[in-house]
Amino acid sequence: MAQTTVKEKTIVSGIAGWFKKTFGPKYWDSLKFSLYCITHPLDGFWDLTHEKRGTYAAANTILFLTILVRILALKYTSFVFIRVYWEDINIFLYIASILFPLLLFVIGNWATTTLFDGKGKLGQVYIGTCYALTPYPLMQFPLMIISNVITVNEAQFYTVLAGLSLVWCGLLIIAAMGQIHEFSGAKNILFMIFSLFAMLVIIFILMIFFSMVTQALGYFYSLYREFMFRV
């Protein structure tokens, strides 16, 4: 008599089943793969692009969760750690303060590495960066809850763990870029620095662009007014 294993039915498998039914099995697997990526960065990020284990949907989800946790933290972290001057908060600017540097980095990184044998495509860089952000919502959300039950004397726990989540993210981004572009360690670090410079250059060009556009619009507007005045 051959023996079949009993399928365990737990809460997790229930959620997984719902996700699979709703978004398709690929989505759930790729989202779950982020957990493997953050614990086995080199192996994980290699498979992420080369084995096509990552999806845009999962990357977007992680980015969305990151932004969500960041916004929630404004309101629900204890005032001991975060004090918000609500009059100055613009939610769109606040979201932009995460999205804009991220997009700058993705574009800057792709733009520099693609000139120097980087194997990653723009989309892959985006997916890799988003997957590398996983520890942020994963750690900051529980920290947000914990922050409400600790005092100033115990603040070190929070600050150390919060700092750790950022360091973890940073290391993951470096690892991800190295694997995606198939760079060696030193070359990878070098191109991370290049990416930062590329970001600055992009900002500079954008500033010039916008000021030029403003001036040009102003010129045509005054031309129009002059014209209307004469006519």
Next chain:
Amino acid sequence: MKKPVILTIKRIGALMAAAALGIMTVPMHSQAMEHRSYTYIYDYWGDVQDTPDVYEVFNVYTSAELGLDVRMNNPSGLTVAGDKVYICDTGNNRVVVLGTDPDLGLVLLDEFDSIKGAPDNNSLSGPTDLAVSEDGNIFIADKGNNRILKVDPDLHYIMEFTLPVDSALSADTIFLPNKIVVDTAERVYCICDGVNKGLLKYEPDGTFAGFIGATKAPYDLIDYIWKKFATQEQIDRMPVDVPTEYSNIYMDYEGFIYASVPVSDAQALDDLKVDSVRRLNLLGNNILVNNGEWLNCGDIYWGSAGGYSGPSMFSDVTAMENDIYVCLDRNRGRLFGYDDQGRMVFAFGGNGNMDGYFRRPIGIDHIGYDLLVLDSADCSLTYFVLSDFGKNIYGAIDNFDSGKYEESAALWQKVLDIDGNYDLAYIGLGRAYLRQENYAEAMKYFEIKYDDDNWSKAFKEYRKEWVQSHLFITVLVLLLIFLVPLGIEKFRNMKIEIATSDVFRFPDPEDNMTRAEIREYHKKQRQEYREREKAKKEARKLAKLNSSNR
């Protein structure tokens, strides 16, 4: 300007986003936050909050109003001793003595321009300050005659203090005593013009006891390194870091000396390298507590408006019995009150000619909780009394200090009813509730004004109480945290055991049974299992019965 205490998201979020989008933001100082009302405070965020007047002008005394024959001319010293007010009328070489009166406030008692029985010179020349000891002896800084006189209450000469012989002072220094205070043992502390080594201290017998409380020279590492490489000529041309001189001193009821420093170097103030006001102990160390969210340097926005720019320059300071000290800003003609923790109680005043405004405020002192301000350009003395709002604040502080926490809370509540933007009231209420062991309420008030230290004190107790009252749940949760993983393990093992037991063995897949048939099969298996167990039980019972019968 902000004390570097904690990362706040006041402007960081906006700034980051703005910087990311490439928009330049205006630095904080240039945002001239000019106030609208006479009295104001800085709230937690440093925003100007208009408040009702804490002090009101009771009267402004000019020479004519006091009945002086000769108009006052450039008065520069103001001292309150007991119920007498002394004004050093420097330009007329005299001292004007005023007495207190319940109806009129102040009345002229006496004026004198000379003393009796001095060995060489009886007349005063440009007296700048005066101090009265506990025994009633009067000390006069007789600046024009280069001496500090000690006379008895009837102005009979006792002794005088002159330029000390000290290696730190060159012999050709001219002794120009400007401001003096006297302690209970009649030791004299003196600010001397042209001496920047601190206060001169004299023993009661007139011997010089050294300098105390020298202000730190602003020190800069980069400057230091720069000087190491510069030539002597270059060093000579560099600005010299001279310690700032004190502008005035005041001895409080505990015998500590409050000293005001007219800071003109905005950068040094910004870098926390200089203090605007200090409280010196016997060794000359600064023991002033400065726990406020903002520095006790007067105005924190220095936008040039109305011809006045730069930081507040304190010309005098006085400290009351409730440990509130009031600094007088000669730059913008304002008074700044701080409590014992260095938190702002009030700021009011301004430059102008109306009552309650000043042209060149030079001295401040107090009678009880009433404030007196001497204006040397206007030659007038302004008498401030507490308003009803101010009485509530002071009453709340006094009640708290004397341990009447309920009364204190009630008064702070009154303050809040009048002005919901008054930060100290929230913290005061929180502290009162904390002392009454009403931790939840205390936490609420501390959180509103972001007082994390006090909040933590309250929360620690609150947490302790909560754990004690919810002991069962706490233990349960802790147990669950440890037991649930163990239980899961056990549960899994059981499942495997069941799966591998003979009873629930699955049918052979080669039989190709349908679901219904499998169900049927299991049912049969269970039936058989139950019957087998039943038989075993019967057998056990029988065996037991047999053994007991025997």
